[in-house]
Amino acid sequence: MEPSARPDDGRLIDRYGRVATDLRVSLTDRCNLRCSYCMPPEGLPWLPSPDVLTDDEVIRLIRVAVRLLGVREVRFTGGEPLLRPGLTRIVAEAAALRPRPVLSLTTNGIGLDRLAPGLREAGLDRVNVSLDTLDGERFARLAHRRRLPDVLAGLAGAAAAGLTPVKINAVLLRGVNDDEAPALLRFALDHGYELRFIEQMPLDAQQSWDRAQMVTAAEILAALQAEFDLQPDPVERGAAPAETWLVGGVTGVQGPARVGVIGTITRPFCGDCDRARLTADGQVRDCLFARHESDLRGALRSGADDDELARRWRVAMWGKRAGHGIDDPSFLQPTRPMSAIGG
Template sequence: MGIPPSAPVSVGRPNDDRLVDRFGRAATDLRVSLTDRCNLRCTYCMPAEGLAWLPQRNLLDDEEIIRLVRIAVRRLGVTEVRFTGGEPLIRPGLPAIVAAVAALEPRPTLSLTTNGIGLARMARTLRDAGLDRVNVSLDTIDRERFTRLTRRDRLDDVLAGLAGAAEAGLTPVKINSVLMRDVNSDEAPALLRFALAHGYQLRFIEQMPLDAQHAWDRSSMITAEEILTALRAEFTLHPDPAERGGAPAETWLVEGATDPSGGPAKVGVIASVTRPFCGDCDRTRLTADGQVRACLFATEESDLRGALRAGADDEEIARRWRVAMWGKRAGHGIDDPSFLQPARPMSAIGG
């Protein structure tokens, strides 16, 4: 079998090895989905019965993932790698993948986004393998709500995972929370009090149109401004003077609170819908089945798995990746009347 036909030549692309696009951005942050499967069934992500998972033969194996990350780091200027899912902790080869990527030169910063189930058991192993830090998804600290939201009674496991990550040194331990109207919309202050008490860094994320059911409705979404209003009712917040750069979260300093290092405690809001930060986006995404996505909300993908398995060398893979990112759009277009939700849900795209 020969190498599949190359993508069209990128007209006007500069002679730049990095993952640049037509709007002057360069992708240095790689999100790698290790699986589309998950051991929770969060109501805003997938139906109770789950989804039709990707066939095993379509998934990149451990060596293919490591090779693609190596190409991204050594040839394309990637400096940060985040492993996502689905739920990445259920990938059997995760520690070996982390260790291999941590051994690269130059060494990228390594992080993991997880629901926290199993993290207490794996935190030390992952830290020893080279993982730097974790983000744990937690939308409520109320047991009944957690069970209703995730369709699983696993709150204790998540809390243990957070504690285990902190103990292992996977810091700063960050919590990602999504608020939903008439579900947990009253819980912003409680979540922040919990995070401050345990030395975690909390980030609220506006609910995005990435659910498998395509039931997202902007009118029912809790906005960043609503979240900040709820927090300011109990806390005094000051804008964070630190440079935000390409970070997705706007952050505020919480008056009178400190983090475990002794610095000011922070809370963040990722307002992907109402305060988009597309102009500073520095991310490129690799799905579990080897597709490059230039944007979380992209409706098109570029296949690297096919070229990889057909014998393409590293430079050909790198060239295809550069072409894919050159075509990145200026923004996600959620406010455009023509916006179409991606066919793949978040669990299949990877965070």
């Protein structure tokens, strides 16, 4: 179908019948870590401040998404969203919307122990914290910063503030931390966190991703099954990116213990994707791996009303491709790295 055949539907639908109800909002491209699968040790040129949406602009676009486009979940990402000075206000304004969206945050956890109570009071529902290793030396090798104690403190602070379930996102790199899957799961179970392993994706600024070197979902599961009894989760997955398993034979854990694997590369879930993305500089991305963006910032700053912004957003999402195309020989990585896209 051509874009002109789009039905009269106010939601963020695409030509394959998918409806985007989960909005990922990047609040900054800046980060206080330098994870090797994301950016080089020296960092990257950050977006010029005038290009970044103001707090009021972010709030307005979230309002358009929720009130006019049917978005039901909003996740704040980065870069590192805790570096955004107006984060608490943005969360509070989003929580005041009706219908109220579910609000979450993806963070590296640095400073979260200090900020978690205020974010919870503002209306944040839960957090995902990135943690790839439990070894301080490996953490320094991966992130080029010695901040593991701060991340662990952030996890504990989030749980204490009630930002639950606290989820951990872990990426395994071959020859670096690929032996830590069982230890990470044991740590998560001991602390009541929910662990999600994510296959390394071609989103690094260096564009050095190599599929042959990627630790696959099958390898991760095999490592876990060598030490844990895993059974398929009977709960319907829906549009969730993670396949989850129940962890049996675990003592001292209240309720069913689960672990998830997000196999973006080897087990793609594009057919059920319900996500849209808004970058820190006001661009709509219909896919994490898209090479095309649609500008909302220009229209916003040129005086477009909410209905016009919504119309442009619908048009942008209508053109979403059937899948990310990583297996296609013509696939090219996005020109922007993950830190500038938002997870």
